[in-house]
Amino acid sequence: MPGWHDALLPWRDDDGLAVIGITEEQHPARCRLFAQWKGLDWPILWDPFNLTESKVVPLHVLIDEHGIVRGVNPTAEALEEFLLGEFPAPTTPRAEHDAGATLLEVGAHAQGSFEDLHARALSDLLWRVPGRMDAAVDTLERQAIERADDPRYAFRAGVARRMRYDSVEREPGDFQAALDHWTRALAGDPNQYIWRRRIQQYGPRMDKPYPFYDWIATAQREITARGEVPCELRAALTPVELAQPADFRAGDGGASEPDPSGRIQRADDGWIAVESAVAFDTSASSRVASLHFALRPRAGRAHWNNEAEPTIVWLDADAAHGRLDRQLLESTSRPTAAVSDELRSFTAELELADGVDTAVVRGYALTYVCEDVDGTCLFVRRDFAVEVTRP
Amino acid sequence: MKHTLALFALALLSPAAVGQSPYRVGAPAPELRLPDITGEHTLDLADLLGRKVVLFEFASW
Known part of the structure; x- marks a missing residue:
């Protein structure tokens, strides 16, 4: 693309040739960083809902x-x-007007009609209208059910749930709901490669056509070296979005379980919230899944204590049902502050055994937390389990 | 005015991929109005009538 950019420069002017980009990705800030890195100075529009309906x-x-x-x-x-x-x-x-024109044109349809509500929901999310996130997500999810025969609505509902997951208004289950909507959408149109990429972005390495965002570290380094400040990413990158394509490989069988006898004091859900999401590979067999775990201390109840070792996670699966690529995971979060409350993400991969459709992965996190009320700091264990079911 | 285009790095797609485009040669371009990636501006393709447009649809991944 930079080749196009450079070659078209002499042709562009205010009245003549216009060069426009449209990006088909979930997170606009990442494309903004890409444009800054490559010096793309033409307008780039954000189309996370795939309103252009391009498939590639x-x-x-x-x-x-x-x-x-x-x-x-x-x-x-x-x-x-x-x-x-x-x-x-x-x-x-x-x-x-054609369909594309009226899709986002609030007021172009009878008030309260399906099309009017759809246009309002998409507009509220695209232009980030304050206070409209929940209503817009609800509308798009309801419409995905009403128009279950049209996979575009399922895809858009998934985009909306992932948008809320990346916002301060996140609700439990948003990420998994996004993946489920996208999986349904892709089943309705298997040749829609933009929808497929949205799942693969978070899916296992064996299903990745390429590493999605491995260019970001280079971009940030080179932009900084130019004396510029790299665009802020907003939504944190997960390790699976940086991962190189690779076959599934069961690993670290030699890792030692950190609390085999369960002696460490348990922390309940009131202290540390745990959310999980499962992204299966998009092949017809769907046997390998990325497992996403996100831990966060409950607001007003606890916060991370960063003056000791990082948070670790131990995972276990019944060998008859599936194999994990790793069992012992360590947080990459390294805040410099003594205390913090950021999301701590962990990912692993599971391969279901032949003939098995469901496996349960059990695990626990070991971490240092401090109570907000009296400041007591403890080393605690937070147990959790996730059911992994082939779509 | 004639510029050399020899340096163009065209990302040519297969005929099947071209068939997966909503853009039909000889037909009106879809009318789209979207925010830009900064969130600070909105652009309506219809506002560009009267000018030639080269449109790149892509993703940074």
Whole structure:
């Protein structure tokens, strides 16, 4: 793409050629960092809901001065012809509105109609209207059920749930609900590769066509070296989004369980919230899954104590039902402050045994926390379990 | 005006992939109005009538 960017520079001006990007990804800040890194200075629009309905990227589209498409993924010769050519005005008038125009046009439909509510929900989320997140998510989820025969609505409901997961308004189960909606959407249109990538982004290594965001560390380093401040990412990167494609491999059989006899004091859900999500590979067999665990101290009850060892997680699965790639995980979160309350994420992979559709993964976290009320600090164990069921 | 296009690094897709595009040659471009990635601006493709447009649809991954 930077090749396009550089080559089109001489053609661009305020009245002539316009260069526009549309990104089909969940997190706009990551694309913003990419644009900063590559020096892309043209407008880039954010289309997380796949409103363009493209099924693959990248796409390069040539549109003439009358709004008519003149080329898709052109050769260099066709592009040059487009830039130099003149195009006649269409003889038939352009339709006043097409589906794409009215999809987001609040007020274009009867108030309270399905289309009106859909447009309002999408607009509220795309333009981040304060206080509208929950209502918009509810609308899109209800509509995904009402139009269960149209997988686009399931995809959009999944995008909405993941948006809320990445916001301060997150609700338990948002991430898993997003994955479930996307899985249903993809089942309805298996050739929709943009939807497939949204699952693969969080899925196991064996299903990754490429590492999704491994370029970010290089980008941040090179931007900083230029004397600029890299764009803030907002939504934290998870290890699976950086992972290289690789076959599943059961591992660390030699790892020692840190609390085999269960002697360490238990912390209940009132202190530390644990959320899990399971992202299966998108192949027809769906045998390998990424397991996502997120721990956070309950607001007003506890906070992390960072003056001791990092949080660790131990996982175990019944060998008859599945194999884990790792059992002992360590938090990558290393706050410099003495106390903190950030989300601590852990990921592992599970391969279901042949002929098995469900496995239960049990585990626990060992961590240092301090009570908010009287300041008592303890080393505690937080138990949890997740049922992993093939979609 | 003629510029050399020899350096263009075109990301050519297979014919099947082109078939998965909503853009049809000879048909009007979809009318889309979306926020930009900064969240500070909104762009409506219809506002660009009268100008030629090269549109890149992509993802940073």
